[in-house]
Amino acid sequence: MSDKTVFAIGSGKGGVGKTTTTVNLGTALAQTGERVAIVDTDLGMANLAGFVSLSTESTTLHDVLSGNASVSDATYPLTDNIVAVPSGTGLEEYAETSPEGLRDVVDELREKFSYVFLDVGAGVSHETVLPLGLADAVLVVSTPEPASVHDTKKTLELTDHARGNAGGLIITRTRSESNVSPEDIASRLGIPLVGSIPDDPAVRESLYAGTPLVVYDSQRPAAVAYKQLAADFSDIVSEIGTADGSADLRSEPAITGAGPDPDRSTSTEGGPERVSDTETDS
Numbered sequence: 001m002s003d004k005t006v007f008a009i010g011s012g013k014g015g016v017g018k019t020t021t022t023v024n025l026g027t028a029l030a031q032t033g034e035r036v037a038i039v040d041t042d043l044g045m046a047n048l049a050g051f052v053s054l055s056t057e058s059t060t061l062h063d064v065l066s067g068n069a070s071v072s073d074a075t076y077p078l079t080d081n082i083v084a085v086p087s088g089t090g091l092e093e094y095a096e097t098s099p100e101g102l103r104d105v106v107d108e109l110r111e112k113f114s115y116v117f118l119d120v121g122a123g124v125s126h127e128t129v130l131p132l133g134l135a136d137a138v139l140v141v142s143t144p145e146p147a148s149v150h151d152t153k154k155t156l157e158l159t160d161h162a163r164g165n166a167g168g169l170i171i172t173r174t175r176s177e178s179n180v181s182p183e184d185i186a187s188r189l190g191i192p193l194v195g196s197i198p199d200d201p202a203v204r205e206s207l208y209a210g211t212p213l214v215v216y217d218s219q220r221p222a223a224v225a226y227k228q229l230a231a232d233f234s235d236i237v238s239e240i241g242t243a244d245g246s247a248d249l250r251s252e253p254a255i256t257g258a259g260p261d262p263d264r265s266t267s268t269e270g271g272p273e274r275v276s277d278t279e280t281d282s
């Protein structure tokens with residue numbers, strides 16, 4: 001059993017697969033028997049509800065943070081072992097929320113679940129910083145695109161700023177023809193690689209179906225990758241350092257096995273701005 005329960009799923013750039021990762025990693029862990037809660041902490045641009053066919057008309061995290069509902073009022077069972085706490089999508093409700101109350105929400109969920117995943121808004125706003133600091137570890141999500149990798153660096157800085165613990169990197173939408181490996185990106189960012197998820201059109205299909213891909217079609221490449229990540233998760237998590245720095249592995253990939261890329265530049269000077277050989281999505 002891991003000493004870490006609460007994971008923030010963050011990113012610099014938006015649209016890189018945070019919610020997809022939250023939903024599919026959470027569901028895959030639930031399928032292995034873990035009790036999981038997934039929470040939409042992207043208060044301004046909430047979108048987790050649609051991924052799992054929940055209505056945002058009912059009680060949401062916004063109501064909890066504005067003092068009008070309890071956490072259990074905003075907690076909805078999805079399938080076996082997994083619940084979701086969605087956020088509302090209305091700007092009016094959002095205006096009334098007080099993100100500071102999130103700590104209490106997280107503390108309450110921490111007591112009841114083996115894993116709590118916080119789907120964090122992209123960018124650098126106040127409400128983004130807060131969950132990064134509350135989590136036991138932050139998992140940053142990026143595609144291999146240079147812009148996404150570049151913005152990941154900002155999220156890592158923001159995590160430090162929030163006294164959070166940057167636990168690892170998940171690269172999404174990888175392509176076999178790419179000339180940059182997820183290991184390479186992780187080493188350039190100085191953070192362990194915890195997983196990589198292939199680009200897979202089935203992800204979008206499952207979104208339209210309002211069903212996590214690992215349930216919608218568990219044989220598709222991205223589903224297989226999320227299930228593998230879930231299977232390895234407790235081992236990965238035990239290798240991630242804690243916020244007090246008791247095991248700082250930031251320069252060592254948590255997953256090994258993929259040898260060094262012979263083409264990769266060994267210089268990390270200049271940071272991810274130098275990731276000029278990264279693929280683009282065009």
Ligand SMILES: Nc1ncnc2c1ncn2[C@@H]1O[C@H](COP(=O)(O)OP(=O)(O)OP(=O)(O)O)[C@@H](O)[C@H]1O
Nearest residue numbers: 014015016017018019020122173198199200203204
């Ligand atoms: N592995 C993948 N393969 C193909 N498409 C993907 C993959 N992961 C995510 N996508 C697609 O990318 C889009 C963005 O994904 P998602 O909503 O999970 O990102 P996000 O980081 O939560 O975005 P936002 O910052 O807007 O909340 C979606 O249309 C999704 O279907």
Ligand SMILES: [Mg+2]
Nearest residue numbers: 018019047048
């Ligand atoms: Mg999202």
